[in-house]
Amino acid sequence: MPGRILIVEDNREMREVMSTLLDMEGYVTLRAEHGAKALEVLSTSDRLPDLILLDLQMPVMGGEDFMAALPEARIPGVTDIPIVVVTASRLDLAASTEVLRKPFEIAELLGLVERYLD
Amino acid sequence: MSLSEADHRRASARIDRSMLAMTGALVLTSLLALFGVWRIVELTEATISRHAYDLVQLQELRLLVETTISLDRAFLLTGDPAIATESQQANQSFDQHATDLGAHLSTAKGTSLLSAVVSKKQAHSRAVQNMINSRLEGTDFEEVVEEFREQVRPRTQAVREALSSLLVYKADRMEEAARATATAANIAQLSLLGLAIVNLGICVVIWFFAGRTRSTLDNYASQLLQAVRDREEFLAVASHELRTPLSVLKLRTQMLLRRLDGSDEVAGSPESIRSFAQQVEHGVDTLSQLVSRMLDLANVSRGQLTLNRETTELNTLVATIVERTAPVFAEAHCPIDFRSGVAAMGEWDQARLEQVISNLLMNVVRHAPGTRASVSVDADDRCARLIVDDEGPGIPEGDRTRIFERFERAHVAADGSGLGLGLAVSREIVGAHGGRLWAEENEARGARFIMELPLKRGSQECQGVS
Numbered sequence: 001m002p003g004r005i006l007i008v009e010d011n012r013e014m015r016e017v018m019s020t021l022l023d024m025e026g027y028v029t030l031r032a033e034h035g036a037k038a039l040e041v042l043s044t045s046d047r048l049p050d051l052i053l054l055d056l057q058m059p060v061m062g063g064e065d066f067m068a069a070l071p072e073a074r075i076p077g078v079t080d081i082p083i084v085v086v087t088a089s090r091l092d093l094a095a096s097t098e099v100l101r102k103p104f105e106i107a108e109l110l111g112l113v114e115r116y117l118d
Numbered sequence: 119m120s121l122s123e124a125d126h127r128r129a130s131a132r133i134d135r136s137m138l139a140m141t142g143a144l145v146l147t148s149l150l151a152l153f154g155v156w157r158i159v160e161l162t163e164a165t166i167s168r169h170a171y172d173l174v175q176l177q178e179l180r181l182l183v184e185t186t187i188s189l190d191r192a193f194l195l196t197g198d199p200a201i202a203t204e205s206q207q208a209n210q211s212f213d214q215h216a217t218d219l220g221a222h223l224s225t226a227k228g229t230s231l232l233s234a235v236v237s238k239k240q241a242h243s244r245a246v247q248n249m250i251n252s253r254l255e256g257t258d259f260e261e262v263v264e265e266f267r268e269q270v271r272p273r274t275q276a277v278r279e280a281l282s283s284l285l286v287y288k289a290d291r292m293e294e295a296a297r298a299t300a301t302a303a304n305i306a307q308l309s310l311l312g313l314a315i316v317n318l319g320i321c322v323v324i325w326f327f328a329g330r331t332r333s334t335l336d337n338y339a340s341q342l343l344q345a346v347r348d349r350e351e352f353l354a355v356a357s358h359e360l361r362t363p364l365s366v367l368k369l370r371t372q373m374l375l376r377r378l379d380g381s382d383e384v385a386g387s388p389e390s391i392r393s394f395a396q397q398v399e400h401g402v403d404t405l406s407q408l409v410s411r412m413l414d415l416a417n418v419s420r421g422q423l424t425l426n427r428e429t430t431e432l433n434t435l436v437a438t439i440v441e442r443t444a445p446v447f448a449e450a451h452c453p454i455d456f457r458s459g460v461a462a463m464g465e466w467d468q469a470r471l472e473q474v475i476s477n478l479l480m481n482v483v484r485h486a487p488g489t490r491a492s493v494s495v496d497a498d499d500r501c502a503r504l505i506v507d508d509e510g511p512g513i514p515e516g517d518r519t520r521i522f523e524r525f526e527r528a529h530v531a532a533d534g535s536g537l538g539l540g541l542a543v544s545r546e547i548v549g550a551h552g553g554r555l556w557a558e559e560n561e562a563r564g565a566r567f568i569m570e571l572p573l574k575r576g577s578q579e580c581q582g583v584s
């Protein structure tokens with residue numbers, strides 16, 4: 001069964017290019033333009049994603065607010081989904097947070113996804 | 119060289135210290151001048167005291183002379199040797215006083231006049247002694263009287279005249295000293311008063327100019343620090359915001375290369391390669407737009423915003439932009455409603471206004487996706503007015519001014535292209551037209567942006583307090 005990846009990114013082009021790339025690699029991608037939309041996708045999806053690629057700075061609900069809201073969403077198994085933050089920011093994040101800094105190369109993205117899904 | 123607030127504080131402290139040092143120097147100068155004047159007055163007073171002492175001594179001499187003359191006459195009448203002895207004692211006392219006075223006199227003329235007095239007194243004393251001797255030797259009384267009349271009396275008169283000359287001289291000197299003292303005191307008073315006024319004036323001028331200089335310095339420092347902060351913030355925001363479109367560009371370029379290299383599973387047909395190349399070109403355009411917005415800000419900051427005015431009708435312009443952006447609104451699930459009003463013609467820079475209106479519309483897509491938007495145009499006899507409403511989260515009252523500042527955003531832009539410059543540049547553009555742009559809350563508690571433009575060129579009637 002192909003791995004499912006939720007891409008939470010407010011930049012439409014970035015969202016599309018990542019999705020296209022991962023689709024081409026055989027993954028199934030879900031998309032959301034901000035945190036609130038991602039919660040909606042998670043609560044309505046018949047199968048939870050195996051990985052979340054999360055931008056930090058987004059309108060309506062940013063990445064950090066999304067991570068804080070996730071345990072309160074009461075969706076079974078949702079807190080077990082690994083999250084990789086994809087950001088251009090130099091913000092201080094918890095050491096345990098996996099971060100992919102923009103701009104990155106295809107090999108970096110695919111290597112990281114493979115590490116979590118294979 | 120980097121300028122910090124601490125540098126500015128140190129510079130201000132140096133100005134304060136310099137001002138205090140200058141004021142201290144002026145106060146010290148004033149005190150020295152006061153001391154100098156006090157010494158002059160003191161020395162002049164000492165001169166007057168000396169003359170007064172001399173005058174007292176002279177009066178004493180005069181008294182002794184008159185005493186001697188009286189005793190000599192008494193002896194002449196009585197022939198009493200005791201009176202003669204008393205006369206001699208008075209003469210000795212005169213000599214003593216004359217010696218004291220001579221030691222005290224400082225001018226050649228005074229000494230000369232005293233010498234004349236002493237020599238005439240000595241001549242008088244010798245004449246008196248001769249008369250006493252004649253009287254004691256029993257010379258005929260008539261002869262003695264004749265001797266007194268011929269020898270003593272003229273010398274008595276000579277002594278009196280010499281003494282009078284000396285007295286007049288000393289009195290004149292004392293008067294001169296008194297006049298000099300009065301003049302010195304007046305000059306000292308005037309000098310002190312003048313010095314005090316000049317010093318006070320210098321202090322006031324120094325403090326005034328130092329205050330102005332410091333105010334200017336504060337102003338420059340504040341502007342400079344703000345410019346440094348702006349630049350640092352600009353670089354931080356710009357580098358952050360450029361990374362997302364750069365990522366897109368990089369990924370698309372690599373995908374294109376993979377396709378050309380055949381490492382992609384999908385065959386690299388010319389159509390698919392063309393599609394990728396177009397996407398790469400689009401990415402470059404996006405970056406180019408970002409750079410243009412940065413340049414816009416730089417131009418606005420330098421006051422180099424030039425307007426190419428042409429006759430423009432606002433309803434038509436807004437309708438065109440609404441139509442052009444309709445697909446974007448559709449994608450964001452934002453139904454948009456445009457209500458045109460009365461014709462609103464003005465001499466405006468159409469391209470710049472398009473930039474402002476597009477920015478206001480894109481703000482709705484970015485910050486209120488999935489909500490209803492409404493755009494309306496209206497005009498009165500002075501101003502054209504554009505109102506853009508949405509039903510999104512709105513803008514907190516405390517943020518309605520801040521969002522027009524550079525690098526400020528109520529929320530992060532949905533397309534990632536927001537540098538926080540759009541509203542700042544938009545307000546500058548509207549302001550350059552003589553209009554104003556501001557935000558408020560609408561009935562739906564969403565955001566409302568209002569732009570007013572003067573219908574007549576050069577009119578400032580639409581620049582009320584926003």
